[in-house]
Amino acid sequence: MSSRPVSLAGMVPSVFLPTLIFEIGMGAIMPMIALSGLTLGASIGTAGLLLALLGVGQILGDVPAGALAARVGDRRAMLIAAGIAVVTLLGCVMATTLWQLALAVTATGSTNAVFNLARQSYLTEVIPVGLRARALSTLGGMSRVGAFIGPFLGAVVVYDRPVHYVYWLALVCAVIAGLIVLLVPDVSEPAVAREHRPAPVSVRSVMVRHRRVFLTLGLAVFLVGSVRATRQTVLPLWAEHLGLNPSTTSIVFGIVGLVDTLTFYPSGKIMDYAGRLWIAVPSMLVLGLTQALLPLTHGLVSFTVVAMLMGFGNGIGSGILMTLGADVAPPAIRSKFLGVWRLCADSGSAGGPLIVSAAAGLGSLALGISAMGVTGVVAAAALLRWVPRYSPFATTGTRSKGSAAAKDPEPGGSGPDQAGTRGSPVTIPEPADRDPSQSR
Structure with missing residues (x-):
């Protein structure tokens, strides 16, 4: 992979676009999950609980997502998440009982955790420190845009069709996002991947x-x-x-x-x-x-x-x-x-x-x-x-001119917009909270 300076525009195909498409799918199903539960005989309270399970799944997936990304890499973790999302969303389509729908919705939430964590981790590694906040704000913005567009597309899909058709829309979004991750190369390889990896550390x-x-x-x-x-x-x-x-x-x-x-x-x-x-x-x-x-x-x-x-x-x-x-x-x-x-x-x-x-x-x-x-x-x-x-x-x-960000935190760097400044903060006050074996 190239180690040329990274720009926000260069991140659009490999980072922001797949995130946007995946989040459009998630945004489309959110207003419809409770309605899906009602069609399967759920009470209003139970239908609301089904929607909460999407967030529960995300909580359950957060820590495993970090472990998976650390083990197989951010890119493969995203591909795995997109693949599993296809299966879980298919489960939502085919669910005939409330417990089946609840299980599929919870699992879908976990795939969302893996997908987003992997892109966040990758972007944190490769983006120059001077662009960090703008890059991650844009990544967060893609989730917001997806959540904004998704319900409108979902409304079009279910206008004269059963509610569960919205899961087909989310499934297609997951497939497209996965294909983009698979076919569009990342603009740069994470710095940690280019170095000798330390011994595995448990969560x-x-x-x-x-x-x-x-x-x-x-x-x-x-x-x-x-x-x-x-x-x-x-x-x-x-x-x-x-x-x-x-x-x-x-x-x-x-x-x-x-x-x-x-x-x-x-x-x-x-x-x-x-x-x-x-x-x-x-x-x-x-x-x-x-x-x-x-x-x-x-x-x-x-x-x-x-x-x-x-x-x-x-x-x-x-x-x-x-x-x-x-x-x-x-x-x-x-x-x-x-x-x-x-x-x-x-x-x-x-x-x-x-x-x-x-x-x-x-x-x-x-x-x-x-x-x-x-x-x-x-x-x-x-x-x-x-x-x-x-x-x-x-x-x-x-x-800022003369700020800590302008200083190279790693050997060989050349300023905040160069590859040498990618991935790590200048310092973390609280030395006691850091592992001496991880110092670079």
Whole structure:
């Protein structure tokens, strides 16, 4: 593979395009999973649980995804994920009982974890440090664009057909994404692949050795994940509370999704030029404060304005967790570390909506929403406290003249836009959290 300087444009065919297509398929099935359950005789509560199983599958797949990518490589891991996704989606099509559909949906969520983790790990390895935030924000943006486009394509597919036809659309997307990964060569080989690989390290040892990172910054990541995911729950619930009809709610969701997808690249640019906290903290503050304000809305206009601000807060945070993971992950065990890192975020994504749902069940939806608003502020404070401790780019842009990013962290490099700066952070404060055998 070539070791020429890597650009974002050069990443489009091998990284961003397959991710976009795969996520279109995932986005298409998300609104239809619950409906599929209803056609098989599920109650409304059980149908909602089926949708939650997609996230459960992703949580279950996070750590194994890191181990698989470390063992077979990022590219092969993506091919395996796409192949298994074809099987699991075929299972969704052919399911005749609820337990069959539940099993297939859970397994599909796990393939999504593998696919995304593998691309994140590869991009972290090969992208120049000076482009890291923009690259990972764009990768996160592809997921958002896919989630935005997917439901519209799914609606076209099932317009005059049974609901389960949407799984055929997702299956085709998985096949196309896999073929792109197979046929389009990666633009560069990961640096770790070119070097002598260290002895295999277990996931458990990664968690133990870096427990301080996961118990501090990882907790902040958990909170971020919970606040982000909760917005998907609180908006439809509060819309129903206000008496808005489903079509109006869908239009508002479309507007929010558009705002969300338009802001990922500018936020990545700010993170690269000014530092991670300039986006991470405002994103959480906006999300937290808008969720706290949501119970104060009493009509369509105020609801739409707050929802759009919520979409803006989420959109500017696109890629921030992946970027921070790239900053702190030790190069020699990057895939396994990122698997645990994603577990922290996805666990929060599953836990946040449960808090709101439980509060709604107890008769105080507004209290549950407000509690998550407070969680957003706490998440901002946690990021402000812990990001500077572990990321060398917390308040210093990777492309700032004279910044740490401009210094070559590895022998033979020649600046932030050259191959020698790929893949690893300049330093990680917390020497006790690092394995001396992994120093380079």
